[in-house]
Amino acid sequence: MSSSASMLNPQISLLLLISFALSLSVSQSSTYHVFAIKEASVVDLQNAFKQNQLTSRQLVEFYIGEIRILNLVLRGVIEVNPDALYQANLADQQRKAKVPGSLYRLHGIPILLKDNIATKDKLNTTAGSFALLKSIVPWNAGMVMKLRKAGAIILEKASLSEWANFRSLAVPNGWSARGGQGKNPYVLSADPCGSSNGSTISVAANMVVVSLGSETDGSILCPTSFNGLVGIKPTVGLASRAGVIPVSPRQDTIGPICRTVTDAVYILNVTIGFDYYDAQATKEASKYIPRGGYMQFLKVDGLKGKRLGIVRNPFFNFANGSDLSQVFESHFQTLK
Ligand SMILES: *[C@@H]1O[C@H](CO)[C@@H](O)[C@H](O)[C@H]1NC(C)=O
Ligand SMILES: *[C@@H]1O[C@H](CO)[C@@H](O)[C@H](O)[C@H]1NC(C)=O
Numbered sequence: 001m002s003s004s005a006s007m008l009n010p011q012i013s014l015l016l017l018i019s020f021a022l023s024l025s026v027s028q029s030s031t032y033h034v035f036a037i038k039e040a041s042v043v044d045l046q047n048a049f050k051q052n053q054l055t056s057r058q059l060v061e062f063y064i065g066e067i068r069i070l071n072l073v074l075r076g077v078i079e080v081n082p083d084a085l086y087q088a089n090l091a092d093q094q095r096k097a098k099v100p101g102s103l104y105r106l107h108g109i110p111i112l113l114k115d116n117i118a119t120k121d122k123l124n125t126t127a128g129s130f131a132l133l134k135s136i137v138p139w140n141a142g143m144v145m146k147l148r149k150a151g152a153i154i155l156e157k158a159s160l161s162e163w164a165n166f167r168s169l170a171v172p173n174g175w176s177a178r179g180g181q182g183k184n185p186y187v188l189s190a191d192p193c194g195s196s197n198g199s200t201i202s203v204a205a206n207m208v209v210v211s212l213g214s215e216t217d218g219s220i221l222c223p224t225s226f227n228g229l230v231g232i233k234p235t236v237g238l239a240s241r242a243g244v245i246p247v248s249p250r251q252d253t254i255g256p257i258c259r260t261v262t263d264a265v266y267i268l269n270v271t272i273g274f275d276y277y278d279a280q281a282t283k284e285a286s287k288y289i290p291r292g293g294y295m296q297f298l299k300v301d302g303l304k305g306k307r308l309g310i311v312r313n314p315f316f317n318f319a320n321g322s323d324l325s326q327v328f329e330s331h332f333q334t335l336k
């Protein structure tokens with residue numbers, strides 16, 4: 001899961017992430033009277049469920065419709081779960097009957113998984129390769145069990161750079177034999193980066209609300225930064241890798257790819273922690289989960305008083321006055 005854009009400076013990814021987080025937090029769509037699914041966050045969707053403005057079935061139908069249209073070009077989605085509508089109906093019934101789990105934050109929320117994360121259902125798990133098509137996985141990945149327990153609907157599998165970019169150095173970012181070439185929804189000719197590009201493309205283009213990607217070396221941070229999203233690369237072992245097609249056990253980690261920081265923390269909240277099937281790493285990393293978890297750090301004024309470093313000359317061709325530096329300056333003004 002290495003990214004071809006390894007020259008991308010990590011500080012810049014962080015800056016971009018922060019700038020997107022800020023622009024998202026000020027552009028809430030709460031002024032609309034008719035509930036709009038496009039760009040809605042998990043909180044927006046849960047509120048709409050509560051106020052009977054939306055059902056999980058309507059939500060899943062909306063996303064399947066968007067996938068039919070947009071995926072022809074963008075190729076972020078490799079397969080749609082044939083049972084997604086059934087799962088959505090079930091979630092709606094549980095919400096109506098007020099069963100306890102239906103109050104969970106991810107209950108009835110559709111999620112997309114990178115195609116290297118095993119699901120024991122009708123979806124294939126192939127890392128984008130024909131070599132694994134029709135192979136049967138013995139059980140759900142540890143992450144998937146946690147997501148199911150939290151009530152999430154596994155809507156679809158995302159394309160990726162085949163074998164998470166470890167097929168060949170000559171293969172373009174985001175290409176897989178099964179998925180074809182994934183496209184950056186903002187600029188179709190631009191590199192969407194990889195290897196979690198299907199997870200990223202699909203969230204950026206509203207083909208699903210949240211997704212999971214995996215990273216060995218840049219595969220969450222690079223595509224989220226190229227496609228205007230929030231990605232969290234958890235410390236290795238914080239999230240179980242059991243049932244995820246591996247690249248390097250020392251470096252592989254699975255994390256959320258979302259449109260807002262809040263959504264990403266919701267996913268993080270339910271997907272990390274000890275897993276018997278990745279016992280050594282998850283036990284070690286669990287020691288570092290702060291008491292009370294990560295949700296407590298979601299504060300509207302969380303950046304108040306913080307000092308940020310600005311890297312002013314991170315790229316080649318980044319001379320003062322160049323196109324790139326002008327774009328950077330204009331985003332920097334927004335960020336300010
Ligand atoms: C899994 O792969 C098989 C073989 O190509 C295909 O028939 C099936 O439709 C795939 N499953 C889904 C959910 O797309
Ligand atoms: C994104 O995924 C698609 C689908 O597999 C792939 O064709 C494309 O090359 C990927 N792009 C990058 C930059 O990884």
Ligand SMILES: *[C@@H]1O[C@H](CO)[C@@H](O)[C@H](O)[C@H]1NC(C)=O
Nearest residue numbers: 268269272289292293294295
């Ligand atoms: C998840 O959220 C619950 C409820 O807010 C909290 O008690 C728990 O500590 C959180 N876990 C993590 C890992 O953030």
Ligand SMILES: *[C@@H]1O[C@H](CO)[C@@H](O)[C@H](O)[C@H]1NC(C)=O
Nearest residue numbers: 312313318319320321325329
């Ligand atoms: C580039 O321009 C900015 C202001 O626009 C200035 O502060 C900075 O010193 C310049 N950098 C170089 C290397 O000339």
